[in-house]
Amino acid sequence: MATVHQEESIALLKAHGLSVTGGRKDILVIFLSRKGALAHADIEKKLGARYDRVTIYRTLQSFVDKGLIHSIPTNDNSIRYALCKDECASGHHHDHHVHFVCKRCDNTYCLDSVATPSIKLPKGYSINQVEMVVSGQCPSCQ
Amino acid sequence: MATVHQEESIALLKAHGLSVTGGRKDILVIFLSRKGALAHADIEKKLGARYDRVTIYRTLQSFVDKGLIHSIPTNDNSIRYALCKDECASGHHHDHHVHFVCKRCDNTYCLDSVATPSIKLPKGYSINQVEMVVSGQCPSCQ
DNA sequence: GTAACTGCAAAATATTTGCATCCTT
DNA sequence: AAGGATGCAAATATTTTGCAGTTAC
Numbered sequence: 001m002a003t004v005h006q007e008e009s010i011a012l013l014k015a016h017g018l019s020v021t022g023g024r025k026d027i028l029v030i031f032l033s034r035k036g037a038l039a040h041a042d043i044e045k046k047l048g049a050r051y052d053r054v055t056i057y058r059t060l061q062s063f064v065d066k067g068l069i070h071s072i073p074t075n076d077n078s079i080r081y082a083l084c085k086d087e088c089a090s091g092h093h094h095d096h097h098v099h100f101v102c103k104r105c106d107n108t109y110c111l112d113s114v115a116t117p118s119i120k121l122p123k124g125y126s127i128n129q130v131e132m133v134v135s136g137q138c139p140s141c142q
Numbered sequence: 143m144a145t146v147h148q149e150e151s152i153a154l155l156k157a158h159g160l161s162v163t164g165g166r167k168d169i170l171v172i173f174l175s176r177k178g179a180l181a182h183a184d185i186e187k188k189l190g191a192r193y194d195r196v197t198i199y200r201t202l203q204s205f206v207d208k209g210l211i212h213s214i215p216t217n218d219n220s221i222r223y224a225l226c227k228d229e230c231a232s233g234h235h236h237d238h239h240v241h242f243v244c245k246r247c248d249n250t251y252c253l254d255s256v257a258t259p260s261i262k263l264p265k266g267y268s269i270n271q272v273e274m275v276v277s278g279q280c281p282s283c284q
Numbered sequence: 285g286t287a288a289c290t291g292c293a294a295a296a297t298a299t300t301t302g303c304a305t306c307c308t309t
Numbered sequence: 310a311a312g313g314a315t316g317c318a319a320a321t322a323t324t325t326t327g328c329a330g331t332t333a334c
Contacts, residue, residue: 019307019308019312021308021313021314023315040298040299051316052317053298053299054299054300054316055316057299057300058314058315062314072217073215073217074215075214075273077221100267111267114261114262117259119240119259119274121256122281123281124280124281125253127276127277128245128276128277129277130274130276131215131217131273131276131277132272132273132274133215133273133274134267134269134273136268138266139264139265142268161287161288161332161334163289163332165289165290166289182324193290194291194292196291197291199324201289204289219299
């Protein structure tokens with residue numbers, strides 16, 4: 001199982017034009033094995049002291065740049081990252097799904113099956129991107 | 143005009159159970175005269191060196207606590223604050239309107255006239271709050 | 285007069301940058 | 310071998326906390 005994610009992470013890195021290194025593999029495996037979104041601090045905790053904090057910053061940034069992960073806005077100032085779906089091209093994210101934050105267990109999920117509803121804005125606004133973050137309680141916490 | 147906001151800010155502070163002080167008045171006047179949302183840094187810049195940075199932190203926090211302003215999540219890690227509508231009670235925000243971030247001028251607007259569309263989640267999720275942030279170009283920047 | 289707000293100093297935390305070294309391709 | 314990734318040190322930025330003095334009610 002860990003092996004599966006190992007190989008998948010290598011393939012993903014290559015597919016996104018990133019060189020395969022230990023740190024990138026390990027961080028990507030964390031994303032692959034844990035479905036929810038992760039904050040910088042979560043990753044640091046899960047990695048133990050294996051990598052420098054600076055490396056994590058740079059790795060996450062490179063993942064975002066290459067369209068491997070995307071950031072999810074939260075109102076508590078903690079940016080979280082989640083894996084992108086295949087449609088995400090480098091630099092152009094098309095994550096038109098809804099993010100769910102559980103107020104009980106604090107996990108963040110990407111509800112891939114739920115599309116962001118279409119929305120109509122007043123005259124003069126052009127829409128580029130829509131982010132929708134729903135909070136409440138997830139199934140495990142009911 | 144500035145006078146109008148002065149008096150309005152005093153009334154708002156009292157209505158929300160906050161004592162009226164110079165700093166709170168000045169910060170609230172900024173929110174009242176500038177319709178868009180503001181980040182901590184924006185406020186600090188507009189205030190000049192009149193108040194300590196710590197005071198601004200604490201003032202914003204007290205405004206949020208008392209339901210005077212609410213925070214808007216953005217994906218660039220900068221929390222922005224905007225005035226709440228009347229329906230916002232202390233601690234219980236009911237901001238079911240859409241936030242719009244202009245990618246050109248970087249202003250954030252609360253589109254009060256636009257309600258967040260209703261959404262249906264998979265079984266097991268209970269919805270507590272919905273945040274919707276649309277980005278693109280605002281009318282002034284077209 | 286009392287409770288709460290403010291400024292200052294300082295601590296704690298988070299993020300960025302430069303550079304030398306090491307690793308991937 | 311060359312370019313990029315990493316670790317370390319340090320600079321910078323952000324946020325929090327404690328305390329003494331001041332102000333609002």
